[in-house]
Amino acid sequence: MYLTETITAIATAVGESAIAIVRLSGDEALAIANYLFTGKDLTQVESHTIHYGHIMDPSTKQHIDEVLVSVFKAPKTFTTEDMVEINCHGGKMATERVLRLVLANGARLAQPGEFTKRAFLNGRIDLAQAEAVMDVIHAKTEDALQVAVGGVDGKVSTLISDLRGEILTTLANIEVNIDYPEYDDAVEMSHTILKPRLTTVQQELEQILRQAQTGKVIRDGIATAIVGRPNVGKSSLLNRLLQEERAIVTDIAGTTRDTVEGTLRLGHIILNLIDTAGIRETEDVVEAIGVEKSRQMIEQAQLTLVVLNNNEVLTDGDRELLALTAYKPRLVLINKMDLANQLDVEQLGLNNQEIIKISALEDWGLNQLEQKIQELFSLEDFTTAQLEQFVSNVRHIGLIEKASQSIRAALEAIELEMPIDLITVDIQDAWESLGEILGTEAKTDLIDELFSQFCLGK
Ligand SMILES: Nc1nc2c(ncn2[C@@H]2O[C@H](COP(=O)(O)OP(=O)(O)OP(=O)(O)O)[C@@H](O)[C@H]2O)c(=O)[nH]1
Ligand SMILES: [Mg+2]
Structure with a gap:
């Protein structure tokens, strides 16, 4: 034995x-x-x-x-x-x-x-259930836990398996047609029959992906970078939002050298706040590294909070930051509203919706900020039962996107009236991508990699 x-x-x-x-x-x-x-x-x-x-x-x-x-x-x-x-x-x-x-x-x-x-x-x-075990351990909110528990119970797996089942039936019917063209009972997998079937599959994939956006926000939170020139009050803002003295605040420009992080819960949403070094030209080596890191943070963040100082006129540095963040989800915060106004808001040329006036020192305007963020990431309404079916894992989302692309390619091929056996290749790809989520097609090194992220004893 x-x-x-x-x-x-x-x-x-x-x-x-x-x-x-x-x-x-x-x-x-x-x-x-x-x-x-x-x-x-x-x-x-x-x-x-x-x-x-x-x-x-x-x-x-x-x-x-x-x-x-x-x-x-x-x-x-x-x-x-x-x-x-x-x-x-x-x-x-x-x-x-x-x-x-x-x-x-x-x-x-x-x-x-x-x-x-x-x-x-x-x-x-x-594999999807195994990954959800890790999500249960890491869940930071009740919603995140519900999503993860649904995963462990196999709710996501069932969703994916059912879709694979639909695809497989279609593939099997095509095979029968190719192998026995004279066999009348087999459903004629003509373009006209394939098209509605694949369209349904495509719609289901898109529905899963839409909900996955919500699932991912619930599971991982939103990476939110606080950026701005030195001394505008970024660290003060972080501390206010977290309601604790997390970052060092002084009146010396260039206080924050490395990123400082903290999590803030807003209703269903978790914000992973990252306070960064103030961006400016500097000779100081340590500060320069911090500044470079801040630029990277802007790249990576899903939401950027650009902080300006109401008590100073707009500078080239501010303009550069506004340009850098213009095409991403962002909010522009005008801080130090308790001080005399020097900043010309008109000069910003921004939509008023984007601007929020605050005072991190005197703690006002932050409720409005929180409200705006919730609007910006307004989550689709969902019931607890739906929550359990939400796909939230990035690996799974990537594979569903891949499957969706394959089905779209198949549909395009149908439009072009390509031969059915060519279309089959795309449909097979979709079936395999979905299989990778469940681990039926997973490669050994991927499996080793995934499990190595677990805790000892789990
Ligand atoms: N009057 C007033 N002062 C503020 C406000 N917010 C911050 N400050 C002051 O501005 C100074 C700089 O604040 P920080 O929070 O350290 O600024 P920062 O943007 O993190 O600065 P760096 O880390 O150097 O980039 C401190 O003296 C704060 O007390 C505000 O709303 N009003
Ligand atoms: Mg700071």
Whole structure:
């Protein structure tokens, strides 16, 4: 019989806690745990039961910890293998000694994500579900959690599988026609029949992509860069929004050298705020690196907050920043409204909708800013049930876009009345792209890469 290596890891966070769990999975899991356990014979107990006892060092007969051991027998387990979870007292020492004993007696240390990887490789969950496990761990809001849980439950997988099913049926019908052109029963896959079918698939893909925009915002938040010349009050704004003194504020221009980050929750939306170094020409090497980074941030941000100073006249630096951000989602904040007006707003030549007047020092105008941001990223209305079907993972979104392009190419080929077997190639591409989401077509290095991003013990 082929033996799977038994893997182990501490599945709980490092540090002192009430309980810490050492997890084992594999053919030897029960035997190893039983060898170290004083209490019932774990190899004889029912599956899915918990047992009280001690972990004992077999060489010294010393009790290491008082524990509860959960026994899960294959195949109805997370990994589909035999699994044991040893619930130790949460001290770092006791837990590590238990882990060391498990390692010394036949198990090897699991790689990050290896338990979930086994669940995938053993066919209990597909790749999209495995990735959603990680999203559950990382979820920062209730909405994000709901999206992730839907993923683990396989709601997204079902959506994708159903679409693949529709595509496969179409492909199969075409094959029958090509192989048995004289076979009358096979649906004639003429252009006229293919077109409405593929159009439906295309509409479904587009609907998924539309909702994915919302899903992605809920899952990852919006990368929001705060930019402006030195001393206009960027860091003051960040601190106000986060309601804590996150960034250093002084009246010295060039205070912020590196980016400072923080998350702000606005209703369904999470803003990942990034305060940047004030942009200007500078001889200072450290500051210059910061300035370069700020420029990159403008590139990467999904939303830019350009901060201007009401108490100064408009400069070339301001104009440059406004030009740099003109074609991206942005809001222009005129700060220091509590001071005398020097800035000529008319000179900006901007739409009033884009401009918000604030005072970071006296804390006003920020409600209006928050309102504007919510309008800008107004999320489609959705129910909790829909939330669970939202695709939110960038890898999945990319593959759905690819599938959508292939179907569009097929539809164009139909318009051009190309031969059906050529159209088939595009339809097959779409089927394969969707398969990559579920992992049916995934390559080994992609799988290794994805699971390496997991936590230890998951
Ligand atoms: N009067 C007034 N002063 C402000 C306001 N916002 C910020 N300041 C002051 O402006 C100075 C610069 O503020 P910062 O928040 O450090 O400015 P910054 O844009 O982050 O500056 P750099 O990091 O150097 O680019 C500090 O003395 C702040 O107290 C405001 O709304 N009104
Ligand atoms: Mg600053």
